[in-house]
Amino acid sequence: MSESTVAAAFDVYRYDPAHDAKPRYQRYTLNLSPHTPVLTALLRIRAEVDPSLALRYSCRSAICGSCAMQINSKSRLACETHIGPEMARHGRIVVEPMRNQPVLRDLVVDQAPFWRQYDRIEPHLRLDPAHPMPEGRPTPMTPEEVDRFKETPRCIACAACFSACPAVEADPEFPGPMALAKLYRFVVDPRDRAHQDRLVRIQPNGLWLCLRCHLCTEACPKDVRPSERIRDLKEMAIAVQGATENGSRHAVGFKENISERGVLNEMRLVRQTYGTVGLVGQLGQGLKIVRKKPEVARKPHPIEGVDELEKIYAALDPEPKEGP
Amino acid sequence: MRRHEVVVVGAGLAGQRAALAAVEAGREVAIVSKLHPLRSHSGAAQGGINAAVGAEDSVDTHIYDTVKGSDYLGDQDAIEFFCREAGPTVVEMEHFGTIFSRAPDGSLARRAFGGAGFPRTIYAADRTGLALLQGLWERLGTERFTLYQEWDVTDVVVRDGRVQGLLALDRRRGEFEEIAAKAVVLATGPAGRIYGRTTNAHSCTGDGLAVAYSAGAFLKDMEFVQFHPTALLETSILITEGARGEGGYLRNASGDRFMAKYAPHVLELASRDVVSRAIVTEVQEGRGFSGPYGGYVHLELMHLGQEKVESRLQEICDYCRHFAGIDPVTQPIPVYPAQHYMMGGVGTNSRGETNLPGLYSAGEAACVSIHGANRLGGNSLLETLVFGKQAGVAAAEYAATAPAPAMHATDLEEGTAAFRAWSSRTDGEDPSAIRNEMQQTMDRYVGIYRNEADLLEGLKRIRVLKQRYAKVRVVDQSRVFNLNLIDAIETGHMLDLAEVIVVGAYARTESRGAHYRTDYPKRDDAKWMRHTLAKRTPEGPNLSYAPVGYTRWEPKERVY
Numbered sequence: 001m002s003e004s005t006v007a008a009a010f011d012v013y014r015y016d017p018a019h020d021a022k023p024r025y026q027r028y029t030l031n032l033s034p035h036t037p038v039l040t041a042l043l044r045i046r047a048e049v050d051p052s053l054a055l056r057y058s059c060r061s062a063i064c065g066s067c068a069m070q071i072n073s074k075s076r077l078a079c080e081t082h083i084g085p086e087m088a089r090h091g092r093i094v095v096e097p098m099r100n101q102p103v104l105r106d107l108v109v110d111q112a113p114f115w116r117q118y119d120r121i122e123p124h125l126r127l128d129p130a131h132p133m134p135e136g137r138p139t140p141m142t143p144e145e146v147d148r149f150k151e152t153p154r155c156i157a158c159a160a161c162f163s164a165c166p167a168v169e170a171d172p173e174f175p176g177p178m179a180l181a182k183l184y185r186f187v188v189d190p191r192d193r194a195h196q197d198r199l200v201r202i203q204p205n206g207l208w209l210c211l212r213c214h215l216c217t218e219a220c221p222k223d224v225r226p227s228e229r230i231r232d233l234k235e236m237a238i239a240v241q242g243a244t245e246n247g248s249r250h251a252v253g254f255k256e257n258i259s260e261r262g263v264l265n266e267m268r269l270v271r272q273t274y275g276t277v278g279l280v281g282q283l284g285q286g287l288k289i290v291r292k293k294p295e296v297a298r299k300p301h302p303i304e305g306v307d308e309l310e311k312i313y314a315a316l317d318p319e320p321k322e323g324p
Numbered sequence: 325m326r327r328h329e330v331v332v333v334g335a336g337l338a339g340q341r342a343a344l345a346a347v348e349a350g351r352e353v354a355i356v357s358k359l360h361p362l363r364s365h366s367g368a369a370q371g372g373i374n375a376a377v378g379a380e381d382s383v384d385t386h387i388y389d390t391v392k393g394s395d396y397l398g399d400q401d402a403i404e405f406f407c408r409e410a411g412p413t414v415v416e417m418e419h420f421g422t423i424f425s426r427a428p429d430g431s432l433a434r435r436a437f438g439g440a441g442f443p444r445t446i447y448a449a450d451r452t453g454l455a456l457l458q459g460l461w462e463r464l465g466t467e468r469f470t471l472y473q474e475w476d477v478t479d480v481v482v483r484d485g486r487v488q489g490l491l492a493l494d495r496r497r498g499e500f501e502e503i504a505a506k507a508v509v510l511a512t513g514p515a516g517r518i519y520g521r522t523t524n525a526h527s528c529t530g531d532g533l534a535v536a537y538s539a540g541a542f543l544k545d546m547e548f549v550q551f552h553p554t555a556l557l558e559t560s561i562l563i564t565e566g567a568r569g570e571g572g573y574l575r576n577a578s579g580d581r582f583m584a585k586y587a588p589h590v591l592e593l594a595s596r597d598v599v600s601r602a603i604v605t606e607v608q609e610g611r612g613f614s615g616p617y618g619g620y621v622h623l624e625l626m627h628l629g630q631e632k633v634e635s636r637l638q639e640i641c642d643y644c645r646h647f648a649g650i651d652p653v654t655q656p657i658p659v660y661p662a663q664h665y666m667m668g669g670v671g672t673n674s675r676g677e678t679n680l681p682g683l684y685s686a687g688e689a690a691c692v693s694i695h696g697a698n699r700l701g702g703n704s705l706l707e708t709l710v711f712g713k714q715a716g717v718a719a720a721e722y723a724a725t726a727p728a729p730a731m732h733a734t735d736l737e738e739g740t741a742a743f744r745a746w747s748s749r750t751d752g753e754d755p756s757a758i759r760n761e762m763q764q765t766m767d768r769y770v771g772i773y774r775n776e777a778d779l780l781e782g783l784k785r786i787r788v789l790k791q792r793y794a795k796v797r798v799v800d801q802s803r804v805f806n807l808n809l810i811d812a813i814e815t816g817h818m819l820d821l822a823e824v825i826v827v828g829a830y831a832r833t834e835s836r837g838a839h840y841r842t843d844y845p846k847r848d849d850a851k852w853m854r855h856t857l858a859k860r861t862p863e864g865p866n867l868s869y870a871p872v873g874y875t876r877w878e879p880k881e882r883v884y
Contacts, residue, residue: 140430
C-alpha cells in the first residue's frame with residue numbers, strides 16, 4: 001500500500017438551469033493516490049473547493065446505485081471508478097451526468113424515464129389464485145432454479161445501462177436494458193404465473209428494438225449482462241409465440257438466409273420481416289439503398305462450403321429452445 | 325398544504341413494511357424519503373436474516389441467544405415476540421418475491437452467524453438486504469401510496485400533546501413544505517456518519533432520531549454503538565459476518581488465530597462486541613499489522629476454496645477487488661472494526677409507539693429494545709420487517725380515529741427561519757469542516773474502549789462544535805439539489821445525537837455489550853440493568869432511566 005499521488009485533472013459538467021444559460025465545464029485539479037475513487041474526489045471537491053457541486057451518492061460501495069454518471073464518456077459508478085487508470089488512459093477525467101435522462105443540475109438527472117420503464121414491465125410476482133403459495137412455508141426452489149435468474153438479482157437499478165443504451169436514445173418507448181433484465185427475472189421465476197403473457201406483451205412494446213450492441217453489458221457495474229438476458233427473452237418469446245413480430249421474423253429470416261446460403265439475401269429478408277404487404281411500405285427506403293448499392297437487389301449465390309454452416313447451426317442449437 | 329393520514333419517513337425495509345401495513349389497514353399513506361426507496365441503506369445489508377426454522381434449532385434458542393447477545397439489556401418480552409415472528413416474516417418475504425439462496429432440497433439455505441447456537445441465518449448470497457428490499461418494493465407497488473422522493477425531513481410538528489405533521493425539504497425544487505399527518509412513522513435508519521470510521525452509507529445521518537428528539541421524544545440507549553469487527557481498511561466498507569460464518573479465520577501478524585484467546589469455544593463466531601475488542605487489543609498490544617491507514621488484522625478466506633468464496637461471497641469478492649485491490653480467493657483481507665449499528669434510537673415499545681401520541685418509529689432508527697447492549701448479526705433485517713409492520717399497524721389504528729391534524733400557518737415560517745439565515749450569511753463556517761471534526765472526535769474519544777477522561781474531552785469538543793455550528797454558513801445559493809444546505813441540516817442532526825451518545829456513555833459507569841469502560845470493566849446489574857432515556861432540554865440531554873422488560877432469562881456472565 002505504498003502511496004504515490006497523481007495530479008488528477010477533473011473537467012466537471014456544471015449546469016444550473018435556473019442560473020446558467022448553458023452548461024459549462026469546470027476544471028478542478030487535486031493530488032490524489034491513483035486508487036482514489038472518482039466519488040471520493042468529487043466529495044473532496046465539495047468539502048474543500050466548491051460546496052455547490054451537485055451529485056447523487058450514498059453507499060460508496062457500489063450497492064445503492066446512486067452515483068452513476070459519465071466518466072470519460074462511459075456510464076460508470078463514480079464510487080468504483082479509480083482515477084489512476086482514467087488519468088493514464090485519457091490524461092484528464094471528464095465527469096458528466098448520465099445520458100437519456102434530463103439534467104436537473106450538474107451531475108443530477110431526472111430519473112423518471114428510467115423508473116417509468118421499470119414500472120411498465122409490472123415488476124412484481126403475478127400470481128394465479130388456482131396456484132396459491134404454500135401455506136405457512138416457503139415455496140420450494142432448487143439451487144438450479146435459483147441459477148436460472150443468472151445475475152439479474154444483483155441489479156442495483158443504477159441506470160448505467162439505460163444511460164449507455166442507443167436504443168433508448170433512439171426510441172424513448174424502448175424499455176431499456178434494466179427493465180428487460182428485470183422482466184427476465186420474472187419470466188424465469190417459478191413462482192410467477194404470467195410468463196407467457198409477459199413474453200407476448202413485451203414484443204410489440206419494445207423487446208425487438210434492442211440493437212444487440214451489448215453496451216449495457218459493458219456498462220453494468222454488477223455484471224448483470226442485460227443484453228444476454230434480452231437475447232434469452234427473444235428466444236423464449238419466439239418459443240411461446242412463433243415469429244409474429246417484425247423483430248422476431250427478422251431474426252428467424254436472418255438465420256434462414258445464413259444457414260441456407262451463408263450470405264444475406266437482403267430483398268428476401270425485408271420480405272420475411274415485413275411480409276409481402278409490408279414490403280410495399282419499405283419500397284421508398286429500399287429504392288434509395290438499391291440506388292447506392294445495386295448489388296443488394298441481386299439474389300446472392302451460396303458461399304463455398306455452405307453445408308458446413310448447417311453443421312455449425314446444428315451444433316450450436318441441437319434442439320429448439322423451449323419457453324420458460 | 326399537503327395532508328395525509330399516515331406519513332412514513334424513510335423508505336428502507338422498516339419504512340416500506342410500515343407503509344405496506346398501513347395501506348393494508350385501509351389508511352391513506354405517504355412515504356417521505358431522501359433517497360429513492362431502492363437506494364436505501366437496507367440494501368447494503370449483506371449476511372442474512374435470522375429465523376429458527378431448522379429442525380435442530382428452536383425459537384427458544386433464538387430468544388436465548390438474543391437475550392444473551394444483548395448482555396441482558398434487551399427487553400425479554402419484546403425479544404420473545406420478535407423471535408416468534410421470525411419464521412412467518414421470512415416466509416412472507418419469500419412469498420412477496422424475495423429470491424433467497426437455497427439448499428439442495430429446495431428449502432431456504434442457512435449459514436452460521438456470530439452469537440447464534442445454530443446455523444440460523446437465511447440469506448441471499450451476500451446481498452440479503454438488496455434481495456429483501458427488491459422483494460418488498462415490488463410487492464408494495466408504487467400506485468398504493470404517495471411517494472415524496474428525495475425529500476428531507478427537518479421537523480416533526482407537535483401541538484396539543486400530539487403529532488400534527490412534519491416539515492420537509494424537496495431537494496429537487498429546493499422548497500420547504502408542510503405535510504400534515506395524523507400519524508408519523510420515523511424509519512430513517514442509521515446514524516453512523518456521526519463517526520468517521522463507519523460501514524454506513526453517506527446518507528446515514530440519523531435524521532429521524534434528531535427530529536424526534538427535537539420534538540420531545542425520548543432517545544433510548546444511545547451510548548450503545550456497535551462496531552463491526554471486519555470492515556475493509558481505509559474505506560471501512562463492510563465485510564459481512566457471513567465471511568466468518570462460512571469459515572473465515574482472523575489472524576494477527578504472527579499468524580495466530582487470536583480469537584482462541586478471547587472466545588475459546590466459538591472463536592471467530594463470538595458476538596460482535598467481543599470480536600471487535602479482540603482486534604483492537606491485538607493491534608494496541610503490537611500483534612497486528614500496520615500501514616498508512618493504521619493497524620489491522622487479516623481476515624482469511626483462502627482455505628475455503630475459490631468455488632465457495634465466489635458463489636456465496638460474490639459481493640465481498642467485488643468489494644475486495646474494487647476497493648482494496650486484493651483477491652480474497654488468494655489473499656488475506658486487511659480489516660479493522662468500524663462503527664456499524666446503533667442499538668439505541670427513538671424509544672418505542674413493541675408496537676412502535678413513542679412517548680408522543682401519533683409518533684411511531686421502527687428499524688434501526690428505533691430502540692424497542694431487542695438488541696440491548698449488543699445486536700446479533702442477522703437480527704437487524706428481521707427487526708426492520710417485524711417492527712416496521714407493527715409500527716405501521718399501530719399508526720394506522722391511531723390514524724383511523726385521530727382528529728384532523730392542525731398545522732398552523734406559522735409552522736413553516738418558524739421551522740425554516742434558521743435555514744434562511746444560513747444562506748444569507750456573508751461569513752461563517754462550511755458544515756463539512758464541522759462534520760469532519762465531529763467524526764474525528766467520536767472516533768477518537770467515543771469508540772470501542774472508553775474512559776471518563778476521554779468521554780469528558782469528547783463532550784467538551786462536541787459542545788464547542790455545536791457553538792461553531794450556530795454560525796454555519798451555506799454558500800450555495802441555488803435551490804435545486806442544494807447539498808450544501810442538506811449537509812448543514814444533517815450536520816446539525818448528528819451533533820445533537822453525538823452529544824446524547826457521549827453524555828449517556830459518560831453516565832453509564834459499567835461495561836455492558838458494546839459499551840466498554842476501561843475504568844469500569846465489569847457489568848453492574850444492580851445499578852445499570854436499565855435503559856437510558858435522553859430528553860432534550862436547552863442545556864443538553866436530560867437523562868432518566870427505565871427498567872428492562874424481564875420474563876424468564878436470568879442474567880448470567882456472558883461467555884462465548
